[in-house]
Amino acid sequence: xSHEWIFxxxxxxxxxxxxxxxIRAKGKTHNYEDFMVAGRKIGPLLLGxxxxxxxxxxxxxxxxxxxxxxxxxxxxxxxxxNCLVGxxxxxxFFGKRTxxxxxxxxxxxxxxxxxxxxxxETLRKWTAxxxxxxxxxxxxxxxxxxxxxxxxxxxxxxxxxxxxxxVILCGVITIIYLNVGGAHGAIATDVVESIIMLSGVASxxxxxxxxxxxxxxxxxxLQAIGQESYNNPDALTRVLPGISPVGFISYILVTSxxxxxMPQMITRYFTTKKKKSLRWGLLISVSxxxxxxxxxxxxxxxxxxxxYQYKFAQGFIPGTSFESIVPALMxxxxxxxxxxxxxxxxxxxSLTTGEKVIMxxxxxxxxDFYQTHYKVDDQKTWRMTQIMxxxxxxxxxxxxxxxxxxxxxxxxxxxxxLAATTLVPYVFGLFWKGGTKKAALWTGVIALIIALxxxxxxxxxxxxxxxxxWGDIFPFIPxxxxxLSFKIGSLTVVLKDIHEFIVSQVVAIIIFPIxxxxxxxxxxxxxxxxxxxxxxxxxxxxxxxx
Amino acid sequence: xxxxxxxIWSAFIVAGLIVLASIVYILxxxxxxxxxxxxxxxxxxxxxxxxxx
Numbered sequence: 001x002s003h004e005w006i007f008x009x010x011x012x013x014x015x016x017x018x019x020x021x022x023i024r025a026k027g028k029t030h031n032y033e034d035f036m037v038a039g040r041k042i043g044p045l046l047l048g049x050x051x052x053x054x055x056x057x058x059x060x061x062x063x064x065x066x067x068x069x070x071x072x073x074x075x076x077x078x079x080x081x082n083c084l085v086g087x088x089x090x091x092x093f094f095g096k097r098t099x100x101x102x103x104x105x106x107x108x109x110x111x112x113x114x115x116x117x118x119x120x121e122t123l124r125k126w127t128a129x130x131x132x133x134x135x136x137x138x139x140x141x142x143x144x145x146x147x148x149x150x151x152x153x154x155x156x157x158x159x160x161x162x163x164x165x166x167v168i169l170c171g172v173i174t175i176i177y178l179n180v181g182g183a184h185g186a187i188a189t190d191v192v193e194s195i196i197m198l199s200g201v202a203s204x205x206x207x208x209x210x211x212x213x214x215x216x217x218x219x220x221x222l223q224a225i226g227q228e229s230y231n232n233p234d235a236l237t238r239v240l241p242g243i244s245p246v247g248f249i250s251y252i253l254v255t256s257x258x259x260x261x262m263p264q265m266i267t268r269y270f271t272t273k274k275k276k277s278l279r280w281g282l283l284i285s286v287s288x289x290x291x292x293x294x295x296x297x298x299x300x301x302x303x304x305x306x307x308y309q310y311k312f313a314q315g316f317i318p319g320t321s322f323e324s325i326v327p328a329l330m331x332x333x334x335x336x337x338x339x340x341x342x343x344x345x346x347x348x349x350s351l352t353t354g355e356k357v358i359m360x361x362x363x364x365x366x367x368d369f370y371q372t373h374y375k376v377d378d379q380k381t382w383r384m385t386q387i388m389x390x391x392x393x394x395x396x397x398x399x400x401x402x403x404x405x406x407x408x409x410x411x412x413x414x415x416x417x418l419a420a421t422t423l424v425p426y427v428f429g430l431f432w433k434g435g436t437k438k439a440a441l442w443t444g445v446i447a448l449i450i451a452l453x454x455x456x457x458x459x460x461x462x463x464x465x466x467x468x469x470w471g472d473i474f475p476f477i478p479x480x481x482x483x484l485s486f487k488i489g490s491l492t493v494v495l496k497d498i499h500e501f502i503v504s505q506v507v508a509i510i511i512f513p514i515x516x517x518x519x520x521x522x523x524x525x526x527x528x529x530x531x532x533x534x535x536x537x538x539x540x541x542x543x544x545x546x
Numbered sequence: 547x548x549x550x551x552x553x554i555w556s557a558f559i560v561a562g563l564i565v566l567a568s569i570v571y572i573l574x575x576x577x578x579x580x581x582x583x584x585x586x587x588x589x590x591x592x593x594x595x596x597x598x599x
Contacts, residue, residue, distance in 0.1 A: 073550070073554050074553075074554070076554060076557045076558075077557050080557045080558075080560050080561050080564070083561070083564060084560070084564055088564050088567065088568065092571060100582060103582055103584075104582065215549055215550060216549045218549075219549030219550060220549060237549075237550075237551065237554070238551055238553055238554070239553040239554065273581060273582060274581055275575070275578060275581055279571065279572045279575060280572065282568050282571065282572070283565070283568040283569060283572060286564055286565060286568050287565055287568075290561045290564065290565065294557075294558075294561065534582075539583065540582045540583065541582070541583045541584075541585060542582055542583075542584055542585070543584075543585050
């Protein structure tokens with residue numbers, strides 16, 4: 001195949017569009033608040049789509065295919081429950097309170113919001129530090145997600161060369177449009193990117209479904225695979241899936257609830273101050289997210305049925321790399337133009353999540369460390385944020401290209417670490433006046449330590465290339481302990497299969513109120529009562545920022 | 547579509563209910579527009595609504 005020029009053209013045209021959009025957005029960016037949160041003036045369409053594209057990255061399009069290859073049709077529940085918990089419930093319960101609290105406290109970062117809610121500079125700096133570290137690592141994993149797609153889109157080009165060029169191009173263009181247009185530039189491009197994402201995953205879903213003989217052909221084929229591979233015809237067509245049902249439930253819990261504590265999701269609510277935007281943004285976000293996730297979460301199952309029917313004649317070899325299922329399906333069932341569209345969708349998904357991750361990491365340094373430490377004005381902080389945008393992207397590019405083992409291992413953990421540290425202090429902070437600064441700080445610290453320890457000791461903290469050797473890290477933990485199991489209904493849960501995020505959050509939910517009650521003498525009741533009355537007030541008035 | 551069992555089908559029903567619930571939420575909170583008033587910015591509030599829509 002020598003059609004690589006089409007894919008390069010798609011990347012080129014798409015990145016040129018982003019650069020132009022960033023430059024156009026410059027006209028709307030007059031101050032630091034404009035740069036960081038688009039002046040809190042975003043309408044419902046942009047808010048809804050921005051929330052959706054930030055939530056769902058290329059990890060879902062490519063990685064989702066990998067999981068639905070394993071779990072079959074039940075995977076549709078992952079997408080639906082992600083939308084229910086991660087979008088619908090999040091918007092309704094956290095949207096208004098977060099939006100108003102951020103405006104009242106004039107917060108521009110999630111760390112700043114937490115710091116001001118609990119009146120703790122230490123908490124603010126601690127959360128900012130974790131954000132900088134793990135968002136940068138998360139960026140690396142987002143860039144690395146492009147590599148599998150490139151291998152299939154451009155088979156005659158050296159994969160290392162195409163990956164290097166694509167990562168550098170994406171990074172450089174992101175620096176340009178983020179530094180010039182800021183949040184306005186990032187959010188303005190989200191509409192086009194959301195359309196491309198939806199079109200791309202829908203095209204492979206439809207083409208794949210037609211190729212396997214429609215829904216009936218898909219179900220019949222998956223039943224045949226289930227019978228042949230697992231001696232269970234329902235293994236790939238029923239809930240719960242026949243393979244690793246505990247892993248399936250665990251995955252739903254982590255991806256649905258974990259997103260509540262992600263700084264890049266929390267700051268989406270900062271970009272508006274109108275309840276009307278939140279209400280309609282909810283409908284737009286939920287509708288878009290449901291479509292994209294349902295399509296994405298079946299593509300792997302469709303791919304499995306397709307390659308079974310065709311006896312793997314077209315080159316996809318199961319058992320070696322399930323993450324290749326969607327790129328392989330793209331190559332084999334889509335016409336070139338639609339394959340290019342899907343390729344653009346993956347690139348778009350990477351960049352939309354990546355740009356918010358970059359802004360969150362860089363602003364955490366500029367706003368929460370540089371500005372608070374040196375007491376500089378917003379103009380200098382703005383400049384520092386732009387510098388840090390560049391630094392974060394350059395570090396991300398270097399790590400994504402060098403792929404050091406330690407970073408690869410951290411990539412698997414970055415998402416859990418961020419959510420574990422932030423989620424409970426954030427949610428309790430919105431609803432409970434009794435939460436104290438010590439509870440927020442120590443809950444975050446302990447949750448992170450527990451998540452890290454559980455990951456290393458029970459589940460394996462290692463680079464995918466080297467294989468997981470958890471026994472080498474904590475040799476004093478006997479395997480018999482890791483393999484302890486208990487029953488929930490008909491499900492057998494093995495200790496080592498429980499995700500570290502779940503363990504950390506169970507502990508966090510218990511210790512946060514306990515520490516708060518033990519340290520309640522630290523609570524500044526007047527401040528908290530005043531803040532909550534403003535957040536929930538009918539006619540709250542605040543002074544204009546200087 | 548006959549090949550799908552109820553436990554898979556119901557995911558699509560839940561998806562529809564989520565969209566329906568979002569519409570109900572919009573209608574139920576239609577009159578709840580108690581936005582924060584920033585002193586000196588009252589006159590801009592109407593213009594802000596238009597942006598991005």
